Structure formats: C-alpha cells, structure tokens
Amino acid sequence: MTTITAQTTQVYQVFIKASAEEIWEAITKPEFTERYFHGARISATADGYRSLGPDDAVWGDAAVTEYDPPRRLVHGWRSLYDPELAAEEESRVTWEIEPQDGGYCQLTVVHDQLEGAPKTAESVSGAGWMMVLSGLKTLLETGKPLVG
Amino acid sequence: MTDDDLVFKALADPTRRYLLDRLFERDGRTLTELELDLEMTRFGVMKHLRVLEDAGLVVSRRAGREKHHFLNPVPIRLIHDRWIDKYTERQVSALSELKTALEERR
Numbered sequence: 001m002t003t004i005t006a007q008t009t010q011v012y013q014v015f016i017k018a019s020a021e022e023i024w025e026a027i028t029k030p031e032f033t034e035r036y037f038h039g040a041r042i043s044a045t046a047d048g049y050r051s052l053g054p055d056d057a058v059w060g061d062a063a064v065t066e067y068d069p070p071r072r073l074v075h076g077w078r079s080l081y082d083p084e085l086a087a088e089e090e091s092r093v094t095w096e097i098e099p100q101d102g103g104y105c106q107l108t109v110v111h112d113q114l115e116g117a118p119k120t121a122e123s124v125s126g127a128g129w130m131m132v133l134s135g136l137k138t139l140l141e142t143g144k145p146l147v148g
Numbered sequence: 149m150t151d152d153d154l155v156f157k158a159l160a161d162p163t164r165r166y167l168l169d170r171l172f173e174r175d176g177r178t179l180t181e182l183e184l185d186l187e188m189t190r191f192g193v194m195k196h197l198r199v200l201e202d203a204g205l206v207v208s209r210r211a212g213r214e215k216h217h218f219l220n221p222v223p224i225r226l227i228h229d230r231w232i233d234k235y236t237e238r239q240v241s242a243l244s245e246l247k248t249a250l251e252e253r254r
C-alpha cells in the first residue's frame with residue numbers, strides 16, 4: 001500500500017463564462033462566497049482577508065499581500081474552522097484571473113507554502129478546492145449554487 | 149470540440165493516464181522527471197503533455213528556468229458533476245422505487 005502525501009503546492013484551474021470583474025466580486029464579497037464556499041462569508045480587501053462561518057465563528061483571518069482587482073489576490077491561509085488544522089503554520093493562497101476569448105476567464109488558484117501545514121494540505125486537496133471552484137463556476141454561470 | 153470532449157479525449161490514452169498518475173503521486177514535476185520511466189522520446193512526452201494541458205488536466209507553471217507540471221483535477225470534477233452524478237442519482241432512485249414497489253406488495 002502506498003501513502004500519498006498531500007502536495008505542498010497545489011494548483012487548480014477552471015474556465016468560467018463570466019467577466020473578470022464578476023469573478024473578482026464572487027471571490028471577495030461575503031454575499032457571494034456564502035453560496036459556494038462551504039457557507040463561509042469571506043471579505044477580502046487590501047486590508048485583509050476574513051472568513052466567517054454561518055454562526056459567526058472566525059474561520060479565517062489573514063493578511064492580504066497582493067490586491068490587484070480584478071486580476072490578482074494573494075492572502076494567507078489558516079484553517080481556523082478546525083482546532084487541529086488551526087495549530088499548523090500559515091500557508092498562502094493566490095487567485096489569478098485571466099480573461100480569454102469568448103467571454104470566458106481562466107481562474108487559477110495556487111495554494112502553496114504548505115510545508116508547515118500537512119494536515120491542512122490534506123484537507124484542502126482532493127474534494128476541498130475542487131468543490132469550491134466547481135460551485136463558484138456553477139454559481140456564476142447559472143446564478144444557482146451547486147446542490148449536493 | 150467542447151471542454152468535455154477534450155477531457156475525454158485526453159483520458160482515452162494509457163500514456164496520458166500514466167502521466168496523470170505520476171503527477172498525482174508527486175505534483176510539480178518537470179518534463180525531464182516525467183520522461184524518465186517512459187519509453188518514449190522527449191518530443192512524444194511533450195505532445196502528450198500538450199493534450200493534457202489543452203484539456204486543462206495539467207497546468208504548467210514556470211519557476212525560474214524550470215517548467216513544473218501540476219495535476220488539475222477540476223475538469224474531472226466537472227465531468228463528475230455533469231455526468232456521473234446524474235446517472236448514479238437515477239440508479240439510486242430506481243432502487244428506492246423498487247423498494248417501495250416490493251414493500252407495497254406485502
């Protein structure tokens with residue numbers, strides 16, 4: 001049996017039929033994120049990144065190191081929603097939005113600097129980011145959250 | 149070709165599925181690392197990687213002079229959401245209907 005260790009740099013990419021501005025809003029404003037990001041109300045501004053759970057519990061609180069709307073957002077990541085994960089070192093999430101032909105944008109999410117956070121790496125890999133991005137695409141393209 | 153076509157076409161080849169499995173084991177490999185245990189020319193491996201990149205299953209990123217390849221599982225997830233869920237849902241509902249029908253006969 002082989003054990004697969006979750007990667008310390010994870011890259012996810014999806015094409016979304018929406019403008020860069022619409023995608024930017026959807027990833028930085030709580031009224032959008034709560035519809036596809038496990039119910040988290042996330043606000044990302046030049047001043048910081050904050051994520052609140054449905055019961056107002058703090059799920060994420062980190063610095064924003066790059067803020068370039070509507071193209072690039074870089075912020076710290078600590079999984080404060082789980083005590084075991086919260087104890088790990090901070091990692092980094094980069095969002096890149098690149099407009100393409102035909103009204104599409106390519107959205108790339110890079111979650112890296114996960115060397116000091118193996119359990120976080122494990123929990124966000126696989127279904128984690130995939131569900132978020134698949135839900136974001138569905139929301140922007142159909143106006144409805146992904147059910148299931 | 150639609151996005152789905154590109155993904156299905158990319159997956160319909162054992163070498164390309166092997167390359168995805170290699171990246172699943174350890175992500176971020178260079179072309180040199182990927183061609184190591186393939187009995188194929190560098191050009192052949194590049195061609196397969198290109199098909200995988202076109203389908204969005206592999207994303208390459210440059211770090212200095214090196215190009216690293218990352219497995220991007222999102223297109224497979226989208227196909228899962230679009231196709232697999234639909235049919236498994238039907239199977240489950242067919243089973244639950246069967247159960248209801250059988251139990252009503254008692």
